[in-house]
Amino acid sequence: MFPYKTSFSLQRDQGPSLYLQLSNQFITLIKNRTLPPKTKLPSSRNLAMLLGVHRKTVVACYDELLLQGWVESIPKKGTYVHADLPILHQQEYLLDDKEFCSSSANFTFKKEALLERKTFNTEKDWTVVDDGISDVRLTPLEEIARTYRRLAGKKSTLEALTYGPTHGNSKLRKALAEYLNTTRGLHISEEQILITRGSQMGIFLASRLLLTEHSNVIVGNTNYIAADVTIKEQKANLVRVTVDENGLNTQEIEEVCKRKKITAVFVTSHHHHPTTVTLSAERRIHLLNLAKEYQFAIIEDDYDYDFNYNHAPILPLASHDTHGNVIYIGSICKTVAPVFRIGYLVAPKDFVDQAAKTRRYIDRQGDALLELTFADFIKTGDLDRHIKKILKAYKIRRDLFCKLLKEELGDAFSFQLPKGGMAVWVALNKKYSWDIVCENARKFKLEIGDWRRYDMENSGHNAIRIGFASMNEDEIRRFVDRLKKAFIRMQSQEKS
Ligand SMILES: Cc1ncc(COP(=O)(O)O)c(C=O)c1O
Missing domain, CATH: 3.90.1150.10 (Aspartate Aminotransferase, domain 1)
Structure with missing residues (x-):
């Protein structure tokens, strides 16, 4: 008989549950034909005795193998390694292991040179x-996990588990509308919010909807590099203006507007990326007036609004936008932790609706359970704390x-x-x-x-x-x- 007793190594205090350890080891033995097709497996009672585990563990293991199609149960006879395992046939076509692990595709595809990044040393003591x-060690993970678990256990949460609105969970849209109105002086309703998976998705959607190869987009010299790359990806032209201690030079923007059609201005108004300066009040008004007159969009990336050390934050351009020129983008990824991919794009409703449709190309919807969790996190005041x-x-x-x-x-x-x-x-x-x-x-x-x-x-x-x-x-x-x-x-x- 096959030496079952010595062929399995089960860790009782760690790792996955015993039945899963057992079934994974069975799968390895079946895959490498140590247990060939049609081999009869011992009865659950016998195997349990041999291995010194509860019989229920072996029954659960056999059920798992049955479910995955590795074994078949023949009434009144017992459990057998499946006579017809597709994976074994598949292996016959492989010449050697190397082919199975090819690291380069055998077809052509676009290489995105703009996204190349150097890799650096990230060893622990470096x-x-x-x-x-943000410092992820300060993430209120316990509170977030507790809220997530509590909501996941509620019957009313069930509807969030299926396909839902691409615009995002309505409770989060409502909570965010109130939150942004209170903290940033916006005047919006939930209909003007699209929940995104972070600011970057907002920048991409805005660029995609606004730009063509004929578009000119004004950015600072120098500017947030990922925005530059995203705009260039739409084949639009970057037109650079000076950034000084008051932010983007709006006088230069006006001069450019007189010379050519401008589609958008990308601005990190609160703290310019990378130089950290704040766009002055005077220039904010100037930029809004220019947007109104020359009918361009302002993509306002407010990535770090929450971080002010000396004074109350200056309200974003979006709070003064009465003509529908500003696309306001933000996220909780900097405030809570980058892992929580929740952001927002705020704009006139028609633009938001189109952005929601466009999002479907790449992402049908966000993570509604996480969105509900953050709706709660905002409403209870936990985010503010x-x-x-x-x-x-x-x-x-x-x-x-x-x-x-x-x-x-x-x-x-x-x-x-x-x-x-x-x-x-x-x-x-x-x-x-x-x-x-x-x-x-x-x-x-x-x-x-x-x-x-x-x-x-x-x-x-x-x-x-x-x-x-x-x-x-x-x-x-x-x-x-x-x-x-x-x-x-x-x-x-x-x-x-
Ligand atoms: C200026 C700026 N905008 C947007 C982002 C993207 O943030 P998110 O993680 O919300 O996509 C970053 C991230 O570093 C950033 O620095």
Whole structure:
């Protein structure tokens, strides 16, 4: 008889349940023909005794194998390895294992060069610079999980499990409309909201609906690179205007509008990405007036509205939009955690309805159960409480980061204390090169990443974004310490 007793290895205290471990190991034995087709399996009672497990475990295992089609049950005879296993026939066509694992497709497809990204070291004891993301350790995961579980157990939630509205769950749309009206001074109803899977989906949908190869889109020099790429993907032309300490230069925008037809302006008004400056009140009014006069869309990406350390946030352009020019985009991905793919696109209803239709090309709908969870999270005030908590932590981090960077590396870098956001725009003294700084930093396990992505036009600003929010105070100290060591090494090499 087949040595069943020694052929299985079951972990009783860890891993999946025993019956699944057993059935997975049976499948391996069947697949590699150790148990060939038509082999009779022992009775559940005998196998249970041999393996020292409960008979119910073996019964559940056989049921699983039966369900998956690996075995068949022949009345009054017993359980047999299936005589006709499709997977075994399939293997006959394979010449060797290598063919099965081919890493390149045997057909042509489009390669998206715009989306190429360099890969960097992300080992555990390395400090990896990000360009302004939240500290996921502060995510209120327990509360979110509890709400999710509670809602999942409710009978009324059943309807959220099937296909629903592409616009998003109506409870979240309602809760968000109220929330955005209260916190951002908008004047919208739920009909003007499309729930997206994060801001990026909003930027893509807006670009897709607005742009053709004949469109001109005004962006800053320099601009959020993913927006540039998304706009270029629609074959539209990027027209760059200067960004100074007051944000996008709207005078330049006006001059461009006089010369050519502009379809849209992309703006991160609250904290310009990447430089973190705020679009001044005067320029906001100017931009809205230009949009009204020249009938272009303003794509307002308000990715970090919640993060202000010195003053109340300045209301978005969307709050003053009386003519239907602004497409307002935001998400909870920065505020709660990037893993929760919930964002919103707010615009006139006709545009929202079309965006919902267009979304269907790639995504039939969002995750309604998660959307319900966040509707609850907003209504109960949990989101507000969470924001207050992280704001306190991030302000301390911003202050420490800027203080240490100034004290320890003030000669090498210049920067302004950002009023908000999660990153500092740090310019390297022109006598140094980022390439050499990055190379030396790696010697001390510090990964700075692709600094060139902030200078697509070769304007020579020599600055990058460094995120402070995701590092705790010890990590900030370690970051500055490693960077300082890199400079000391660099300078000693220059001398020798
Ligand atoms: C300026 C800006 N807009 C949009 C996004 C995309 O955010 P989401 O995760 O909500 O898609 C990011 C993410 O880094 C960002 O920095």
